[in-house]
Amino acid sequence: MQGDLCRFWLDILLAPKSLADRPERVLVAHSSGMRIMKRLRWTALPVLLALAPASYAQSIGYEETLRVAVAEQPQVRARELQLDARRQVADAADELPDPRLRAGIQNLPISGPAAFELDRQLPTQIQVGIEQEIPNLAKRRARAAMAVSDIDFATAQLAHTRHMTRLGAGEAWISLAYTQQALNVADEALAQIERLVPLARSAVA
Numbered sequence: 001m002q003g004d005l006c007r008f009w010l011d012i013l014l015a016p017k018s019l020a021d022r023p024e025r026v027l028v029a030h031s032s033g034m035r036i037m038k039r040l041r042w043t044a045l046p047v048l049l050a051l052a053p054a055s056y057a058q059s060i061g062y063e064e065t066l067r068v069a070v071a072e073q074p075q076v077r078a079r080e081l082q083l084d085a086r087r088q089v090a091d092a093a094d095e096l097p098d099p100r101l102r103a104g105i106q107n108l109p110i111s112g113p114a115a116f117e118l119d120r121q122l123p124t125q126i127q128v129g130i131e132q133e134i135p136n137l138a139k140r141r142a143r144a145a146m147a148v149s150d151i152d153f154a155t156a157q158l159a160h161t162r163h164m165t166r167l168g169a170g171e172a173w174i175s176l177a178y179t180q181q182a183l184n185v186a187d188e189a190l191a192q193i194e195r196l197v198p199l200a201r202s203a204v205a
Contacts (some may be wrong), residue, residue: 062170062173062174065169065170065172065173066166066169066170066173068169069165069166069168069169070162070165070166070169073161073165075161075165076158076161076162076165079154079157079158079161079162080158082154082157082158083151083154083155083157083158086147086150086151086154087151089147089150090144090147090148090150090151093140093143093144093146093147094140094141094143094144096132096133096134096135097132097133097135099130099131099132100130100131100132100133101128101129101130101131102127102128102129102130102131103126103127103128103129104126104127105125105126105127106123106125106127107123107125
């Protein structure tokens with residue numbers, strides 16, 4: 001492929017200004033160009049892309065593509081929510097349980113003439129209190145350490161998901177840019193060959 005390409009350009013560059021003087025060069029260039037175009041679809045076009053002008057411009061830049069991909073990836077959002085949940089759990093891991101309010105009534109009649117009357121039968125007692133559970137300190141510390149480990153793991157998962165998303169988006173952007181540039185180069189080569197066809201036919205005639 002590279003040899004055909006070199007011969008194609010050399011045949012054109014070395015052709016005399018007056019094509020009528022050496023028409024065979026046009027035929028050789030045309031033949032070389034046709035061989036190249038037949039093989040374009042099966043190659044990666046590294047030589048053509050190296051020679052192509054840097055006139056192609058993406059409608060969206062590479063960095064912007066990566067940013068949008070990460071921002072709109074559902075898996076990234078899921079990892080972010082998971083990390084937020086782990087942090088909320090960690091905030092409460094070393095805290096004491098919520099206190100509980102306790103209330104009760106003793107010696108309250110529920111039947112007879114004095115049913116549900118507090119001042120008819122003694123001693124009716126109303127009890128109100130607050131109960132606070134205090135877990136073992138070692139257990140609380142272990143629970144806090146586990147919560148920190150969960151945060152670290154969720155953070156690593158989020159970073160990995162973001163990295164893989166950026167990697168996939170970057171590969172897709174490069175593949176698209178490469179393909180579009182290859183098509184532009186192929187179109188230019190075809191246009192050059194098409195301009196040579198009438199000259200070649202006139203030379204043969």
